[in-house]
Amino acid sequence: DGAVAVTCLPASGSAFAIGHTTVTCTAGDAAHNTAHSSFEVVVADTTSPVLQAHADLVVEATGASGAAASYTAPAASDLVDGSVAPACAPASGTVFALGHTTVTCTAQDAAGNVAHSTFDVDVRDTTAPVLEIPADLAVAATSSAGAVVSFTATATDVVDGADTVSCTPASGTNFAVGQ
Numbered sequence: 001d002g003a004v005a006v007t008c009l010p011a012s013g014s015a016f017a018i019g020h021t022t023v024t025c026t027a028g029d030a031a032h033n034t035a036h037s038s039f040e041v042v043v044a045d046t047t048s049p050v051l052q053a054h055a056d057l058v059v060e061a062t063g064a065s066g067a068a069a070s071y072t073a074p075a076a077s078d079l080v081d082g083s084v085a086p087a088c089a090p091a092s093g094t095v096f097a098l099g100h101t102t103v104t105c106t107a108q109d110a111a112g113n114v115a116h117s118t119f120d121v122d123v124r125d126t127t128a129p130v131l132e133i134p135a136d137l138a139v140a141a142t143s144s145a146g147a148v149v150s151f152t153a154t155a156t157d158v159v160d161g162a163d164t165v166s167c168t169p170a171s172g173t174n175f176a177v178g179q
Helices: none
Strands: 006-009 019-028 034-043 057-060 076-078 087-089 099-108 114-124 130-132 147-149 154-157 161-163 173-175
Parallel strands (some): 057 114
Antiparallel strands (some): 154 161
């Protein structure tokens, strides 16, 4: 008969599910002789999920240990599994030390394919200390040169705690008569 028609099920061009599928092919000649053969099609998920980028964060320090930084984990999706929940470390809500920390997020699909992304958390101290100075002082002159005046000024910082204060003129200086 020469070339004969071959029929395969599932047919070429069909959508195959993930996993193993046996394709069975049959051919017959004009004398009703038939031949059968089969082969395996293996469809595997080898594509990693897509993990969206996350913007870097800048956080103001709230104490000497840094600041808690809260963020929403980036979205991740997979061609086969759909939405995939990523895990990030350090986790949202963690206290981040002063300076720069890189957060690494990982998304893994059911087939074990993994995607990673990173973003930075920068904890900065841009808040000035709180300065406590005495109220205006009225001091009686002790001589024609004025009077020696002593006073106390303090400063507290959310990161550093107590800070050194310098005043000009300094406490214990002779102040001339007048303001």
